[in-house]
Amino acid sequence: MPVFTEHAAASRDLRVLPSFAPPLPRFAPTLSPPTSEKYEVVIVGAGPAGLMLELLLARYGLSDDSLLCVDTKSTALKSGQADGLQPRTLETLKSLGLADEILSEGCQMWQVAFWNPSEDEEKIIERTSIVPDVAVPARYPHEVTIHQGRIERILETDLLRYSKRGVQRNTKLIDVKIDEAGDAEYPVVAEIETEGQKRTVRTKFLVGADGAHSIVRRNMGLKLEGESSDHIWGVVDLVVDTDFPDIRRRCAIHSPAGSVMVIPRERISTGDYLTRLYVQVPGDVIPSEDQQPDNGTGKPPVVDARARRSQVTEKTIFDNAAAAFKPYYIRPKKDGAVDWWAAYQIGQRVTDKFSVKDSNGVNRVFIVGDACHTHSPKAGQGMNVSMMDSYNLSWKLAYFINGLAPENLANKILDTYHIERHTIAQQLIEFDKAFSSMFSGKIGASEDGVSSLTHDEFLEVFNRGNGFTSGCGVEYPDSMTVNRSFNGREDPIHGTDYLAGILHPGRRLLNVRLVRHADGYRRDLQDDFASTGRFRILCLTSSDLLDPAGISAQALKTLSAIIARFPKSILEQVVIHPRLSRDFMWVDVPSPVKEHSEMSFYSGYEIDQVYSIYGVDPEKGALAIVRPDGYVGVIASLTDVGRAEHYLEGLIRTV
Template sequence: LRINLHLGLDVVELHIGLADIRNRCAVHSESGSVMVIPREQIATGEYLTRLYVQDPGDVDAKADRTTTPGDEKKSSDKKKRAEVTLEYIFGQANAVFAPYKIKIREGTVPDWYAAYQIGQRMSPKFSSRTPDGVDRIFIVGDACHTHSPKAGQGMNVSMMDSFNLSWKLAHSILGLTPHASENGADTVLETFEAERVDTARQLIEFDAKFSHMFSGKLNAETGLTHDEFLKVFRDGSGFTSGCGLEYKPSRLIWSPQNSDDMVVATGDPINGALTVGRRFLNVELKRYADNTTRQLHDELPSNGRYRLMVLTSSDLLEPDRQSQKALEACATIADKHPAGSIDLAIIHPLKERFEWTQIPSCVKRLAEMRTYGLAKTEDAYKIYGITKEQGAIVAIRPDGYVGALCRLSALDTVEKYFQGCLITI
């Protein structure tokens, strides 16, 4: 296996005439490639910029692993990394940016610079069972997957590993999850490995493809086009943000094929259309109780609770119609599980003002400060891909992923979903 050596550095301020220097972008030329990542403003008021610079030479990824212990002679690859200087990095960057010239502003120094190799490795398992058949040992982050460090994708995926494990582990320790396995294993906790191994595999495959394309040249000889590179470049945002991930069907993810009661939202999931297995994205809403504009993600903090979100239809104020039946049934479902394990939340599409007495009393009891109408700036129903005539019930996991998306009439399906996630009381 041979892979490219890459050079990285953070600098305070760059002098260059390139217009895109304050945008995340990749620059290709016959001399190689440079990725530009604008960073944050620091205490001096200036802005950092990160450059990833491709070294034109190759290094042997196996060489470092085959060096015998105690051998004073380092591998040629280690020597090459040790010999990298700031002047060398800027020389290579300027060759790529030509005819533009790039240099550090006088009086400042780089925050850091280094040379590193890109390699993709992944552990086949993220958990280990003790003789009693129960998962008791878990690994996350770099302990189970390594890849290029570009754009913080490793850090973000590692944090998602940890969060995925932490809420399931907390529920297991607190006795909130049903133990359906014959050996007493926690069937909810067991989903950690299945979900995160699949995510890591997707990340490794993407990273290998992206690293290969970044190191290649855009020309007819290689067959690599600008449009192909741009598509892969954009796809990478799914790993750095988490919004591009989609968990496969499981105890916690009920796909639309599982039941005719499921809803399939219309629209692009990246732009917010509700999709089972994907993140429940933020929208701006108006809270009914105090008529204030709220960001939904601020209203639903990551506190280990499931959310039972009811998007009522336009028949909300009509007694004995589907919206009111759904609200009453969802309140009953929440009451069947441990207190505080499920938060009820409501979004309605009505423009006219109404009184609490016109809707089921359970709404004020369980969701007084989690009942919302539409904001002037955004239409939550349009963003989520749900019609106001149909409405929907959304089961949201503690990590913010959609576990089930059901019709307002699919109350038995909603109840069965939560019975698989939480104990009943």
């Protein structure tokens, strides 16, 4: 055997990290071994929202000593519940390296079929149109349906790469309160019970991801606002036997007998394909006591909503569905073909606050997902909006805990969680009201002389809401994390079609395809924006990039100095160039390009016309600071790099 001497770098452990980046740097003191059970973050609930939050915080560097997630269930969900993932959610899961199984195994919905009453009485219903399911630019221009339990399993499996404990299951929250007198640093007190054993834990922050009947929301005195009555819905997952031609498309069926939504589902282990049917049952009920909107009296009206729901049976759902499908038949394919069914009540409501502060005004308790907003399933938003709540909150919490945010501004950054996500929840409620009302309406006939809904009107609402329902049209309002005001300075972006990709603070960065200079790799730009908790500087250089005295060279030199002012690795730089006058080598471009962006330096024209898509003049270029969650925070011209620097100084500590 050959004899050799092995030499290994001290950083060799970095090669086997379970992600593409080390944890975030930490400036705050690490958690010392406590005399009692203390954590920096406690998460209540391990559905998609809770698991997403725990996974992100664990990836950002919070250890099992710092982070605890509890859930009443013994395992991930086995059946029922949510099933749809929208394009923006898929982009987010891709940024975590978790999208491949979902994309390959889930059912991809590319089209929506609309069925309405036919003028031919024998036909009863007829297909009136087929439209794209996603009508806005997106990396994944389709929805994916796959069981919520599978999403939970994917998230939890990945979590165990970063956490030995994972989720502490069979554990319920009994009580939670803020008690600063007992410990001002860990002021949130939670009483929990694990398999009959009660204990008390303290934490700096607690997040309620515990669903529509949230104990956290109730104990924190947070109020629901919205409808005072609920719709009763029947839903069933099954393997169907039918001659309906569009059973493998998403369908909205308006028939004389009622309305049904068809959601094709994934293939299961038997080789069969599941289908989900949503059927609205006539009649409303007053919501359950713990979901009552505030009516000013402090006492909710009493109604036995449970008894009303119990009147809905599996037969009720099938009878309503079968009537709506006529003249086509639909039935379970065989005995045991029904995987799950349920009757549940849904109303459009949102809490007035998404966080609760201590006496010093520091945000201490947060709620995410169904704990702070409820709505119908028609728009396919539940699991998506819930996970995006956690995606928004995670980096802000991590920056506070790790001491990465400026000390005097860290809590103000946490304030933006409510500002941003409450805005989106309100928009969701308003859209869901309009869409649900139209979905449940009659099409094509007039009653009592009043004109009913037309198919064109319904289609217009569907298309108008597509940007919102896909997640691609979400726009956060102005705050310290979103700066749209130029105050007389030059706006380097031209155009206002933000859904088409025009750069705009508060909007997510649209994916584009580029060619990397270093190796010719044809790459998706979003892959340079992985969910590692880092801010990115996106520099679209001008056509004078090869001129050492040009604006691009000067801007890149200034950016290099700015990067050095912040903690190491917290800022990453991505550089794109327009069509240039000649071929070039590394020696021809400004040295900061190779220093900071050797493997993130791209041609902006060889595949997609990036400058045109983003609304940037190639003669002038532009800068965009992209937040850790993929949303543009601020835009600046290459001659105003100080604007970007000022934005970063408000969010990241300097060194």
